[in-house]
Amino acid sequence: ACNASKNEAIAAGSLDDAERASEALLKTGGNGDDWGAIGFSYDEQRFSPLTDINDRNVGDLGIAWFADLEDARGQEATPVVVDGVMYVSHAWSKVSAWDAATGKPLWKYDPKVPGERAVHACCDVVNRGVAVWGDKVFVGALDGRLIALDRTSGKELWATQTFDADRPYTITGAPRVVKDMVLIGNGGAEFGVRGYVTAYDADTGRQRWRFYTAPNPKKAKDGAASDAIFASKGNATWSDTGEWQTSGGGGTVWDAIVYDKDLDQIYLGVGNGNPWNHGTRSNGEGDNWFLSSIVALDATTGAYKWHYQETPAETWDYTATQPIILAEQAVNGTPTKVLYHAPKNGFFFTIDRATGKLLDAKPFVDGINWASGYDLATGRPIENPEARFYRTGKPFIAIPGALGAHNWHPMSYNPATGLVYIPAQQIPQAYVADMNELDRRKVVGFNVGTSLTGTMLPDDKAAYRAAVAATTGRLVAFDPRTGKVAWGVDHPAAWNGGTMTTAGNLVFQGTSTGRFRAYAADTGKQLLDLDMQSGIVGAPSTFRVNGVQYVAFQTSKGGAFPLVAGVAGGATRKVPNIPRLVVLKLGGRAQLPALPRATTLAWNPPPQFGTAAQVATGKALFGRYCIVCHGDSAIGNGFTPDLRVSGTLANPEAWKAVLLDGALKDRGMVGFAKVLTPADAAAIRAYVIDRSIWTRENLPNASAPVGR
Ligand SMILES: O=C(O)c1cc(C(=O)O)c2c(n1)C(=O)C(=O)c1cc(C(=O)O)[nH]c1-2
Numbered sequence: 001a002c003n004a005s006k007n008e009a010i011a012a013g014s015l016d017d018a019e020r021a022s023e024a025l026l027k028t029g030g031n032g033d034d035w036g037a038i039g040f041s042y043d044e045q046r047f048s049p050l051t052d053i054n055d056r057n058v059g060d061l062g063i064a065w066f067a068d069l070e071d072a073r074g075q076e077a078t079p080v081v082v083d084g085v086m087y088v089s090h091a092w093s094k095v096s097a098w099d100a101a102t103g104k105p106l107w108k109y110d111p112k113v114p115g116e117r118a119v120h121a122c123c124d125v126v127n128r129g130v131a132v133w134g135d136k137v138f139v140g141a142l143d144g145r146l147i148a149l150d151r152t153s154g155k156e157l158w159a160t161q162t163f164d165a166d167r168p169y170t171i172t173g174a175p176r177v178v179k180d181m182v183l184i185g186n187g188g189a190e191f192g193v194r195g196y197v198t199a200y201d202a203d204t205g206r207q208r209w210r211f212y213t214a215p216n217p218k219k220a221k222d223g224a225a226s227d228a229i230f231a232s233k234g235n236a237t238w239s240d241t242g243e244w245q246t247s248g249g250g251g252t253v254w255d256a257i258v259y260d261k262d263l264d265q266i267y268l269g270v271g272n273g274n275p276w277n278h279g280t281r282s283n284g285e286g287d288n289w290f291l292s293s294i295v296a297l298d299a300t301t302g303a304y305k306w307h308y309q310e311t312p313a314e315t316w317d318y319t320a321t322q323p324i325i326l327a328e329q330a331v332n333g334t335p336t337k338v339l340y341h342a343p344k345n346g347f348f349f350t351i352d353r354a355t356g357k358l359l360d361a362k363p364f365v366d367g368i369n370w371a372s373g374y375d376l377a378t379g380r381p382i383e384n385p386e387a388r389f390y391r392t393g394k395p396f397i398a399i400p401g402a403l404g405a406h407n408w409h410p411m412s413y414n415p416a417t418g419l420v421y422i423p424a425q426q427i428p429q430a431y432v433a434d435m436n437e438l439d440r441r442k443v444v445g446f447n448v449g450t451s452l453t454g455t456m457l458p459d460d461k462a463a464y465r466a467a468v469a470a471t472t473g474r475l476v477a478f479d480p481r482t483g484k485v486a487w488g489v490d491h492p493a494a495w496n497g498g499t500m501t502t503a504g505n506l507v508f509q510g511t512s513t514g515r516f517r518a519y520a521a522d523t524g525k526q527l528l529d530l531d532m533q534s535g536i537v538g539a540p541s542t543f544r545v546n547g548v549q550y551v552a553f554q555t556s557k558g559g560a561f562p563l564v565a566g567v568a569g570g571a572t573r574k575v576p577n578i579p580r581l582v583v584l585k586l587g588g589r590a591q592l593p594a595l596p597r598a599t600t601l602a603w604n605p606p607p608q609f610g611t612a613a614q615v616a617t618g619k620a621l622f623g624r625y626c627i628v629c630h631g632d633s634a635i636g637n638g639f640t641p642d643l644r645v646s647g648t649l650a651n652p653e654a655w656k657a658v659l660l661d662g663a664l665k666d667r668g669m670v671g672f673a674k675v676l677t678p679a680d681a682a683a684i685r686a687y688v689i690d691r692s693i694w695t696r697e698n699l700p701n702a703s704a705p706v707g708r
């Protein structure tokens with residue numbers, strides 16, 4: 001052990017020339033020619049100093065080049081560009097490299113994630129990006145491998161398995177490189193896992209340290225960097241018995257991991273609890289560290305420094321995993337190192353990076369009803385007692401809901417305007433405690449202790465319309481100095497793309513309804529509106545090659561909302577889903593191919609065979625096992641099929657082969673025979689036929705989303 005730590009001490013900080021160049025780039029962001037990391041630099045502000053494209057000429061942007069991608073699933077990654085080469089990850093954890101100026105493909109890498117892993121991904125088989133470091137590119141694969149690729153050839157250099165693949169863990173987040181280590185977390189807190197982050201040696205993939213973000217189930221030691229803080233304080237914030245001990249408690253770090261070069265520490269954005277229901281997770285007792293917290297760690301050892309818990313005793317899937325931005329702000333006249341955070345719970349947090357002290361917490365959306373605000377003296381929210389649905393025993397329609405007032409879609413910060421540009425949204429959701437939906441032996445399906453069936457829309461056209469109307473999106477320019485929204489732009493639907501801002505007084509954002517837009521960063525005036533044919537969820541980046549500035553992003557619909565939303569997808573439902581990499585420049589003239597013609601569904605449901613009771617059973621099972629991927633009312637979304645018109649619906653044998661035996665498991669549809677009986681499968685079929693007949697009778701002109 002003595003020797004190992006000595007070797008590690010020698011290894012630490014021994015960077016080669018290429019790695020030193022990467023570190024220098026990440027520290028400052030350079031002159032803007034490169035976009036060196038998904039968040040631009042260590043501060044992850046997503047702010048470019050480039051001004052070639054600016055508020056006077058941005059209207060001349062056109063397409064320089066584009067490339068169609070393989071998988072019509074969510075493309076969430078921000079393109080990274082170093083030395084004129086673009087590195088970008090895609091659905092199913094694939095990676096590609098391109099000549100960033102010409103679009104010439106350089107290499108492609110496919111980690112060949114087994115299709116059936118998809119059933120453990122709550123929110124689509126997405127990947128939020130790569131890390132470029134020295135002569136390597138790192139990616140986290142959905143099945144848990146952290147992979148190092150050769151930057152020039154795309155060949156695999158090493159791969160290490162980061163979790164127990166028998167548990168419902170996944171990786172969707174981007175690795176971050178800090179010193180000579182590569183850091184990665186995981187997802188899975190809807191199913192039942194215990195979250196952690198691990199640092200690996202960037203050269204070899206050997207583990208350096210691990211920090212658990214939820215306690216050891218026996219409140220014992222793990223031999224991990226997190227042991228000391230759990231033993232001294234953290235364990236006491238969890239009940240002595242409770243579902244957390246079986247489920248793992250959640251607290252996954254599935255997106256934000258940020259390095260603070262000024263204070264040499266790391267911030268983790270920690271996710272929700274498992275089950276969501278705090279009443280059963282921890283017997284309704286304790287704050288449950290480190291759920292829904294920002295945790296600061298020593299960058300070298302992973303030792304705990306401080307944390308701030310945004311939602312104590314989290315029970316609404318209010319993750320704090322959202323992107324974290326490091327900035328400086330005058331606080332009472334003193335320049336202060338702060339971090340900005342706009343998590344799911346709807347409040348914008350300004351936190352002192354040195355101490356973890358809450359400086360301000362103000363709403364960035366309207367209508368928040370789970371808490372009226374924060375007590376800045378204690379740092380705690382002032383909760384609405386009705387919101388704790390497991391205590392009242394009554395359903396609570398929360399704003400925000402589980403998809404958040406802001407999800408993973410990256411926000412950006414412009415030091416010139418002092419504003420933070422947040423892809424915000426309104427997606428209310430009903431929470432109904434239901435322990436029948438918790439079955440920890442069944443590792444497929446959500447185990448959240450609330451009823452997803454209970455969140456379904458009623459069979460009522462007015463209610464449908466109300467649900468669509470209540471679900472909206474908004475680009476919010478938030479001013480942390482005043483704690484107020486400086487300006488906002490309403491979008492027709494929720495789930496819009498991440499933002500990027502520049503010294504050219506610009507903010508860029510793609511929308512879920514297929515537009516790519518630029519706004520004046522100071523006033524919000526719209527300056528560019530390009531038709532991109534497809535919904536957009538990812539964030540853009542910008543870079544310069546041979547003196548020409550470009551803007552790059554991926555198109556595609558995907559992620560949690562389109563999977564589960566059903567009709568609440570509203571205006572996004574008629575917009576195609578086209579996976580594509582697009583690069584713009586001033587005067588770009590490339591044309592996208594013509595869209596395939598919109599298909600209109602022929603409603604041709606097979607005759608109903610089930611009784612009302614069977615349909616009701618089918619509905620409950622659908623909510624339990626199917627809705628999270630096939631959407632409310634089995635409606636589909638352009639990348640999982642609309643089951644109401646599925647060919648297999650007419651054929652009970654084919655239906656069973658898919659649903660129970662896993663005939664389509666390579667596409668992510670595993671067999672559910674472990675948890676569903678043939679009678680269950682028939683009941684679900686009866687329910688979907690009911691939906692199909694209902695649609696034919698009530699919404700005969702509803703057409704399927706077009707595209708691929
Ligand atoms: O609790 C988790 O472990 C976890 C993981 C993920 C993920 O890895 O994508 C998401 C969420 N939760 C989540 O709550 C959520 O809203 C979400 C949206 C998305 C997405 O990519 O669209 N992922 C996730």
Ligand SMILES: [Ca+2]
Nearest residue numbers: 189190272317
């Ligand atoms: Ca979650």
